[in-house]
Amino acid sequence: MVCAGREYLVRTFGADGYQGYPGPPGWQGQVMIPVDVAFSGGNNSTLAALDPGIAAGLLSHAQTFSPPLYAIMTAAETIQRVVWNGQVMTTGQSGERTKLKTILDQISETGARSNELFSKSIADLYETVLASSLRDSEFVSHLLIDLMDRNLYERSDDCRWWALTSELRTALAAAQRESALVAHIHRILEYINRLYTVYTRIFVYDTSGCIIASTGQDGAVVVGTPIDPVTLARVCALRSEQDYYVTPFAPTPLYDGQATYIYHAAIRAPEDDATVVGGIGIVFDATPEFLAMLRGGLGSKPGMNALFVDRQGCVLSSTDPTRPVGSILKLDPSLLALPNGASASRIVIHDNHYAVMGCTVSSGYREFKVTDGYREDVLAFVFDSLGEVREHAGTGHQAELALTQDAIAAEGREFATFIVAGSLFALSAEHVLQALQASKMSSVSKAQCPACIGLMGLQSEVENNGAVWVFDLGYLLRGLPSVINHTSQVIIVRLGAQTIGLLVDALHGVPKFNATQIMPSPFADHADGALVKHFIKANGGKLLIQAVDITRLFAILMGREAIG
Template identity: 30%
Template sequence: MKQVSYKYNNISKDVLPYIRHMEQVEDNRERLHELSNHWNTLSLLSQLGDAGVNMSRIKNNFTELSFELINHLAIELLNKNIDEMDFKAQVAVDIMIRNLFERTADIGFLATDDDIRAFLLKNDTKYSTHYNDDLEIIKERFKEYVKKYSVYFDIVLMSPKGEILANLDDELTLSKSKDSIIDEVLNTSGEYVETFKYHDFLPKEKKSLVYSYKVTKSNEEGSEIIGILSLCFKFQDEMKQIFSNLINKDKKEAILLLDHEGTVIATSDKYQIPLGAELEIVLNDNYKLISFGGVDYICKSNKTTGYQGFFGLEWYGHVMIPISHAFAQEDEESFEISEELLLSILQNGKQFSEALKNIPKQANSIQKSLNRAIWNGTINQGSTTSNKQFSKALMLEIRQTGQDTKSIIGSSIANLTKTIILGDSVFYADLIVDIMDRNLYERANDCRWWALTSDFQKILAKDSIGMDDVLRMNEILEYINDLYTVYTNIFIYDKHGYIKATSNPDERHLLGKRVSKNFVTQTLGLSDSSKYAVSDFEASEYYDNKHTYIYNAAIKNEENVVGGIGLVFDSEVQFKNMIQESLPKNVDGTTKNGVFATLATKNMQIISSTNEKHQIGQYLDIDSSYFNLQSGESTSEIIIYDDKYYALGVKCSKGYREYKSVQDDYVNDVYSFFFSYICDKSEAVYKKDDNFSPKTDVVFEKGSKSIDIATFMIANQWLGIDTKHVVETVSATELKTTIKIDKDHHFKGTVIYNEKAVMVIDIQKFLQEKDVEEYQEIVIIKYGEHDTYMGILVNSLGIIAEVADDNVNQLHNEIIGAGTLIDSLVFPSGDNPGKDVLSILSLDKIMTELISPEYSKLIHKQVMR
């Protein structure tokens, strides 16, 4: 990846146009740049003060890592925005296509309506005898239809010659249409005609989306065409609804729908990107930087994936975000999660690149090198530095600057990890529940419209319903159910709740049985045709004893309720499909690994799930606080579920149009839970990788005479050696094991120091300690008259403590015996002298008991493992 220079940083060429607009990246860059300047000052002071620390390599390493961090932050932030744009462009067009698929079913069904056929057969022109009386009746029927199916603003009925016989717009003066759809409808072999253009019978609309079809005398093939029916869709209104669910106002983004030529046919912001604007369709690129109206935009387009084989017209979802607002910081979710856990998740999550995982590892490695250099420098300065206090202060400042640098890197990577993990979790939860609400809106419409079927009203009003009546109702229901396959059965019941007809021949055994359910009582008590009733989500004998919803509407004859219609929704199949179709997909169309979603009721009952463990009808085992979300509210966080870490997005349904709105009597909050697997809980165990953990709160008394103690940790014991015996420390990675050694033997190998092989030993088991973590350092000490070198493996380095001579408390062998390598203790000053006691190792005991060939005294006093 080609890199370019940007404000002293080397960054990817791809992010150069955007990085200056990334506020959080710029904040980190400025902080790291300030620290870089501080490193320069410390490096110079280190040289002038003869501190014994070579800062150049460490400073350069931190600088290079800072460059890498800034580059990754910018790349990941850009990728996050592109992913969101891609998602929104796809959803904008796909949601519309799903909606329009329903419209194709509507026009096909309504064109076979008996009342419309009867009107046309009696009124082939406006000049027929009973036209005016019949017109008012058919217009009332049209009004009822658009009340139920509120996605339409008009219904136009024409003769085959284009004479307008009925419509809802009383201001229309046109008597005969010459629109091109007339010929299209009369000559089509398809099931509908879909047009988006100017229609002469809708003169107020520059462009309108209309679904048209021929009305024939009967359903038989080749039946005479007696009229043309057009359903006029609320296109701009529907796009406004879709855009409102997707738009991020902070980013000033524009979400659009483009036609096949790239012309804007719907816009979320007409002042920014107006209707009719001609734009480039960005399909083959992940994104593109395009200038429009003097403003630079990041752009992305997507074509529809279709729905059940329906692709509509050649339209594209398109998102444009001004580059100046594209990376506006969003409010973070308020849940608590530690930086350490996020970094641990980063190391174990499969969705993170190796390059990203390596940044905190590199920061730790550099910090170790710095800590080692400071520790060694502090030891060396004891004998060589003339200004000891200055050097100590400098060492502390170097150490603090290193920790500050690592802290910035750690917090930046942790926040980035959180951003990547949560990603689109709420988007997917929202998409699932939005698709559900839109689907169930249609179910509420269906039951209310079909309840207005004239034959149902007339038959149920009879004192006695004969077999011919039953067969007629069965026939109508079968025809409906063949077209609307989301129902397993549709049944008609009388005013006493007895089933009189069913659509499913396999359910005819229900005829004559009484439905003794609360939803029937509610239905029979409905006052007008705009109301409906829905069963609870429960196991039903009308759905093979499985859980479902049954949608109901009252059937009225004039003002009297004479019965009801019940629609048995195929919940198991349909809800599963809604979820499955909404989950993120791979390029080949398969669902991405590690994701699943669950729909649940307010009382935590599972409606559907793509997780086999979440059985329908059971209760979702999750924190109940999520169910406190109110209509339309959402949240996301990282949770432990089933001993795994997941990114969780939760959304409470808010309805669609009038369905479950404040005007609707029906209240039923449904919660969508989207889970995206991160890693197993057992994998995300944070292992602190900082081998310089000075006990800064420990203060030792100082006297006129004092000694410097080099301290370190072996397992849980804080140990020290007089600095006059310490040469320096080297990384434990330098250890060489060239011969086979018993794993329980304390001799662990050698390290090359000053071109000599130095023996390295492990004294942990002789301190009555168990292994707690791998060794990080080898402290090299000198002993004997000839300054022989020896290495001791330690877990981490500590401070170089200045201790008063008389504060060193010797241990007497006659009291403690020979079973220890400790020869003295140092207690800190203060109110709690027993806190953080420093144990001083005896080199004589180590030499006598472990190094000399005749050692034998301690070898059997090991901790049992």
């Protein structure tokens, strides 16, 4: 929209309400930012600061946390698969197919040169998504701690205001307190408590610490019991009507054994403010009130949890049922040491999930926790879970696996290359028919063969249309199941009359290598049943490609022990 001659990006929201209160009818919140400054933020370095394994694992969940990013990545993979299949199709062909292969090689070469730019574009968008998520989580944590500070400021006001009640001052200053007077005090407290439901109990006590009257279902039970001597001493030492005392957040019998804050103020003699005649205590209903703050700040977004913790990481409130009040949240000590009012955000591993974490330290509200002498630092933490940790989620560092132009022979044997668990492998291209997107596989397992994971229907262009069994090549090579994501492909291979599918993490290329680049594996003679019996030296020997022995592969998979 345009406002005062300047264009703005605008977002408007209606109120969700808080604890059932929707606010005035028709109220909305609106955010405006000038278009000319909306995209002029500083350079982000979120990805650079991330461990490459975490970055790759997190990116494998892009479909969940950023569908547009996932769509671009999927499109890039589709283009790569089409070119890869075209190169495989023209392997060893002559005539018109040779011309097609030349075109495909040129397309592939152009694609390789532009791949860095394409990868950078994806990385830039990934960076933007992560930076936005980090800002959002930090903002929510800031909102949560502001809600707490503002809310508890009211509690400090309430106890001081009610301590000025003339009836309470007169009653506690009386030499004798008859039952009628005590009953009158009780009615006053009950009236206040009905209006202020954030308290489970309001009570008054004399200078000996004995509770005279109390609200609550068990009010009669606590009457006559003493408050703790530390609290009594602190209340009696309060110097003015502006002073108050808050007990540490801890379990108390005045809150059914649960942890909370109790706010105290001194009740002073009617004609002598310097004389303390007792005190008033208000028990904050911390469990539902703090939880309402956390849930209100998070909204309805799934996968998010928030917590209030103290400087030691002890939980005051949590939306995470696995971290109840009193438990310890394990955190980086540097976060717990942040100064008041400071915020931070980062990508972390939380409960075996990749998560965006934001936190903010309390800074008080007006004089509360600022100039009134009260210190009780609280931190709000927000965790936005983005997906489970994946040990082998990435396809390796593509830049490290790229083949230099001088590494590819003009004449020689063609290999179809692909990535498994971050390493580069190859199959003789003459045995490869095509690659298909792994997401099209139907999951069907064979108990006798853990590597057999499903069935894949063949495309019409492939001879002998039908379905083939798919085997997890990563499992066959490493003994660990592969994680299927947007880069995963099923390579259809044939030896003689047998056709199978092999699950791999990603496609790579279809280069040629001459005989001098192919060398036997030093472990082939010592490993019975080894699938890799040769290595291909590329990039001047700096990159070794493991060549899978197709004959040995089929011998294992077609054997009785594999198929059953």
